[in-house]
Amino acid sequence: MTAFCSEAYGSVHRAISRIAQTVDLTHPVWISMNVYSFCQQRLDMADPNASVAAVCDDVDSVLGSAGPTAWYAFSPQSAAALGVWSNVTYPSSLVRQHIPDDAVFGDSSFTSNNVVYDIVANFNADFAWWFPKNDDTDAGYADFINGFMGKLGRSSVPLYTSGDQPVSSASVTSYYDMEQTLVHEFIHGLGFTSSWYPYLTLSGSIRSAAIKALMFPSDFLRNEGGCIVGMGLPYVTDRGWALAESGIWLNGYAERIRAGIDETVVALKASTGTSQLEDAAWTDDVFVSQFATTDGYQAALNLATRIKTQAIVSWYPTAPSLFVTPNDMPTTSMSAAEQVDFETSWAAAVMYTPQKLQPGSSFSHFDNQYYEGSSEFMMRPYGTQGVGLDGFMSADTRYGPIGRATLGVLTMMGYATALGPVVASLA
């Protein structure tokens, strides 16, 4: 192992034990972890004449990325038996807690050749990482400079190496704690992420500003010819979400939008005489024109407008006994009395929803400013340089570096956490 790998290996162990302090994973979760130059990967695919700055500008600020390798939906019968929802998708790690022996996880003997990974996590080698090892030195950036970096006999490391030749001479002035980034990315890998996105911006043929702004709860389903034939289910995180001011559940929007998509498919099948969805051949423009006549379109447009000025909150149970199955989840049609009851037993976390959408960051993090300096710093969209976890944790260390709200969101999704065991089983 290279020095980097052995240092990173130590950080992985520290990060995993931080998570294990508060998230009870009964069945092992498998993580595929990769460290490489995000810039170099981009350069390898770019025009050879392109400058490093042009190719890497927008990637050199990304510390890492991670997510579940797969999302699964349960049939209504399985969902009822397991105490989960049937109209959302669940991340691989969580499904493994419910049904560890399912065929999707392959042979359960878990030799390295047949492991089915639950999480893929990538880390950017272009950054200067540091690997604090004991809690006494975690707090001190100066200790790090004099310690680990001093041991290596250098005070900076090059960015963007291409073979032996540094392709950028930028000197490193800030160091990121690998452990903090690992914990953050692994929590994304557990499914702390959003499926809401203006997916139509990805289509080159549709440029109208109104269409580009539409928010969808999940990506479009397309047939082999690339034609839109439906819409996927939102992630389970969506179930806790509501607009901050109006209190409207996002799940209600999701249902309206998905119904509008289904209605559109039915109408286009009829008008084009298509009997099988595999044969559907309408263009995205035709699809969207038809979709624009539905209530689902109004919902997508309405939400896109509202989130420009309203935050999204994620409701989570404040104690484990309050949330055992999806039936305990508050609904959009609660009475006033139920509403009061609900607000005493649930709390709301503020999600990161900047006015200008930031793909990969918006909706998938806690609000950056609201939680700055708080015990919820971990799932903010930016890493904090020059400080280790122990140096950054609040005085209330009951939940370690993973805040109560982050654990609450994981609890709402169905994980067993320090807030209490909630994973249902087929006993």
Ligand SMILES: [Zn+2]
């Ligand atoms: Zn993140």
